Amino acid sequence: MTVEEDLVPEVDPAAVPVDTLTVLGRVPDGASREVVVGHLKEAARLVRRRDIQMVRAAGLGHVGGEFSVIDILVTLYLHTMDTGPDRVADPDRDRLILSKGHAAAALYTTLAMAGLLPADELRGFMQPLSQLNGHPANTKVAAVEASTGPLGHGLPVAVGTAFAGAMDGSSRRTFVVVGDGELQEGSNWEALMTVGNHRLAHLCVVVDRNRLQQGARVADTNDLEPLADKLRAFGLEVVEVDGHDHGALADAFAAVPAASGKPTAVIAHTFKGHPISFMSDKVAWHHKVPSAEQVAQALAELEAP
Amino acid sequence: MSTDLAPAPALHDCRDAWVATMIDLAEADDRIVVVVNDSLGSSKLGPFAERFDDRIVNVGIAEQNMVGVGAGLANGGKVPFVSAASCFLTARAMEQIKVDAAYSQHHVVLVGQSPGMAYGELGPTHHSIEDLAWLRAIPGLTVIVPSDPAETGQALRWAAQHDGPVFIRVSRMGVPDVNLPGYEFVPGKAVTLREGGDVTLVATGTVVARALGAADLLAAEGVSARVLSMPTIKPIDADALVAAARETRGIVTVEEALTSGLGGAVAEVVVRRAPVAMRMVGVPDVFAPTGSVEWLLEYFGITAAGVAEAARELL
Numbered sequence: 001m002t003v004e005e006d007l008v009p010e011v012d013p014a015a016v017p018v019d020t021l022t023v024l025g026r027v028p029d030g031a032s033r034e035v036v037v038g039h040l041k042e043a044a045r046l047v048r049r050r051d052i053q054m055v056r057a058a059g060l061g062h063v064g065g066e067f068s069v070i071d072i073l074v075t076l077y078l079h080t081m082d083t084g085p086d087r088v089a090d091p092d093r094d095r096l097i098l099s100k101g102h103a104a105a106a107l108y109t110t111l112a113m114a115g116l117l118p119a120d121e122l123r124g125f126m127q128p129l130s131q132l133n134g135h136p137a138n139t140k141v142a143a144v145e146a147s148t149g150p151l152g153h154g155l156p157v158a159v160g161t162a163f164a165g166a167m168d169g170s171s172r173r174t175f176v177v178v179g180d181g182e183l184q185e186g187s188n189w190e191a192l193m194t195v196g197n198h199r200l201a202h203l204c205v206v207v208d209r210n211r212l213q214q215g216a217r218v219a220d221t222n223d224l225e226p227l228a229d230k231l232r233a234f235g236l237e238v239v240e241v242d243g244h245d246h247g248a249l250a251d252a253f254a255a256v257p258a259a260s261g262k263p264t265a266v267i268a269h270t271f272k273g274h275p276i277s278f279m280s281d282k283v284a285w286h287h288k289v290p291s292a293e294q295v296a297q298a299l300a301e302l303e304a305p
Numbered sequence: 306m307s308t309d310l311a312p313a314p315a316l317h318d319c320r321d322a323w324v325a326t327m328i329d330l331a332e333a334d335d336r337i338v339v340v341v342n343d344s345l346g347s348s349k350l351g352p353f354a355e356r357f358d359d360r361i362v363n364v365g366i367a368e369q370n371m372v373g374v375g376a377g378l379a380n381g382g383k384v385p386f387v388s389a390a391s392c393f394l395t396a397r398a399m400e401q402i403k404v405d406a407a408y409s410q411h412h413v414v415l416v417g418q419s420p421g422m423a424y425g426e427l428g429p430t431h432h433s434i435e436d437l438a439w440l441r442a443i444p445g446l447t448v449i450v451p452s453d454p455a456e457t458g459q460a461l462r463w464a465a466q467h468d469g470p471v472f473i474r475v476s477r478m479g480v481p482d483v484n485l486p487g488y489e490f491v492p493g494k495a496v497t498l499r500e501g502g503d504v505t506l507v508a509t510g511t512v513v514a515r516a517l518g519a520a521d522l523l524a525a526e527g528v529s530a531r532v533l534s535m536p537t538i539k540p541i542d543a544d545a546l547v548a549a550a551r552e553t554r555g556i557v558t559v560e561e562a563l564t565s566g567l568g569g570a571v572a573e574v575v576v577r578r579a580p581v582a583m584r585m586v587g588v589p590d591v592f593a594p595t596g597s598v599e600w601l602l603e604y605f606g607i608t609a610a611g612v613a614e615a616a617r618e619l620l
Contacts, residue, residue: 091382095380138409146377146409147404147405148404150400152369153400153401153404155373156369156376156401157373157374157377157380158377159370159374160362160378160380160381160385161377161378161380163374163381164380167360168381186369187369187370190365190367191373194365194367194374
């Protein structure tokens with residue numbers, strides 16, 4: 001192990017109680033690429049462990065779509081975005097809008113990992129009167145930028161935040177994470193026309209391209225392909241990456257705003273339920289709640305290598 | 306003498322007050338922006354655009370995006386006025402109004418242009434008579450229906466500084482001034498335009514003048530009608546309604562909307578706190594036939610004579 005890797009805390013998974021989260025915080029400034037990737041990978045592993053236990057405890061949730069998006073969220077909050085616990089109300093903070101709001105547990109857990117939400121509050125997920133609703137609400141969690149849940153809402157709101165930044169001449173960026181099935185909602189394409197036509201360069205649309213929706217494969221329901229061509233035709237700079245490769249995600253996000261002056265779309269190719277053997281790429285895991293045995297197996301698979 | 310025989314008062318397009326007020330507001334506060342759906346002309350925003358072209362976001366014919374963009378602008382520190390024909394703003398973007406504006410408690414002002422049956426002959430697709438019933442069902446959303454230019458301007462000014470979601474109707478149908486000089490709009494408060502002890506007429510928006518005309522007709526018969534103008538549908542002035550229910554023999558509601566708008570709101574108050582006989586003058590549970598707005602108001606009995614007749618049933 002190199003000296004730099006020592007910056008990543010050593011965590012013995014067996015020593016971590018099921019309802020706690022070891023908060024790693026943001027990647028240290030100036031860290032080497034190896035440290036960046038190591039930090040994000042470890043954070044994502046811990047976030048997944050906490051997430052599946054939250055879903056199990058609540059008896060509700062969307063673990064499949066959470067496991068597909070966690071690497072995206074962790075990379076943005078712990079590395080890419082210019083934000084932090086003391087900047088939640090800073091007008092010039094970078095913003096993330098999770099349009100696929102059903103992945104709320106992944107958002108809450110990542111916010112806690114970034115120090116933007118007390119980790120203790122994760123225990124309240126979906127409990128009566130908890131601030132951690134099954135879909136995120138900006139009025140309940142300060143670091144949540146937009147209330148989402150009904151699909152197709154995040155992108156228009158992100159367009160508004162990006163417009164406000166452009167009007168102010170701010171360099172702040174807005175990242176909006178959409179599901180691929182969600183792109184069947186027409187409001188997204190209304191918003192994408194605006195994004196391209198107004199060249200909102202500080203806006204980045206991240207597509208969690210896990211190819212599955214609630215009831216079936218996206219391609220078998222109302223296919224999106226050729227998605228990259230469609231987004232290019234709408235005036236976006238399109239980058240395709242492995243959505244579970246933290247280094248590739250970090251590079252794609254770091255390139256926003258694009259040198260071309262166009263807004264960016266990152267198509268992040270992911271697997272629903274990744275990397276759990278019995279969940280990965282399975283339609284059934286949209287909102288299935290794992291049994292105690294399945295949680296145990298998932299946690300075993302998520303033990304440190 | 307009834308107002309039917311009086312000289313016709315000057316009628317005003319409330320959009321003129323809207324655009325003049327928006328120019329004043331934008332001059333005073335650089336956070337003020339306007340979001341439209343290719344509705345600059347129908348919103349009469351030309352003079353605003355000449356001054357503040359960089360404060361307009363025109364998303365094109367895309368109402369869901371329009372309201373979402375409004376919420377995002379609020380997140381980004383702006384005070385957006387989202388202005389579009391009321392029928393499209395409310396029906397097409399209802400979920401965005403519910404979630405992005407109201408549930409999110411954003412300071413977004415939704416401006417429903419040419420509401421009610423203002424688009425008359427264009428037909429029910431372009432009428433916005435459901436808006437009051439729909440929007441008053443949404444928690445935390447203030448719903449305002451101004452009756453004349455002065456109230457339109459004041460309601461917009463209040464909304465500009467109220468840190469929460471607001472819907473305001475802006476009428477294109479000509480309306481007379483009904484509020485007295487020096488009038489001050491107070492959100493959630495009824496305005497007593499006429500004292501009276503026999504019956505109460507509660508009216509909102511474009512048809513307040515017709516309630517005043519009805520009071521004149523009733524006065525000629527020796528009936529003393531109280532006239533309450535109710536510019537705020539939500540939150541409604543329950544105390545004024547309870548007083549009216551206790552001090553008069555019944556309440557007639559008057560609106561250019563389905564009677565599940567103001568009528569329903571008033572009924573919900575009195576049935577809980579002071580049950581009293583009611584009549585509701587407005588659009589019944591039908592899609593309107595073809596006709597101008599004036600013709601349709603006559604057709605549905607939303608007239609001084611129609612309101613007076615409803616009031617007589619309560620005496």
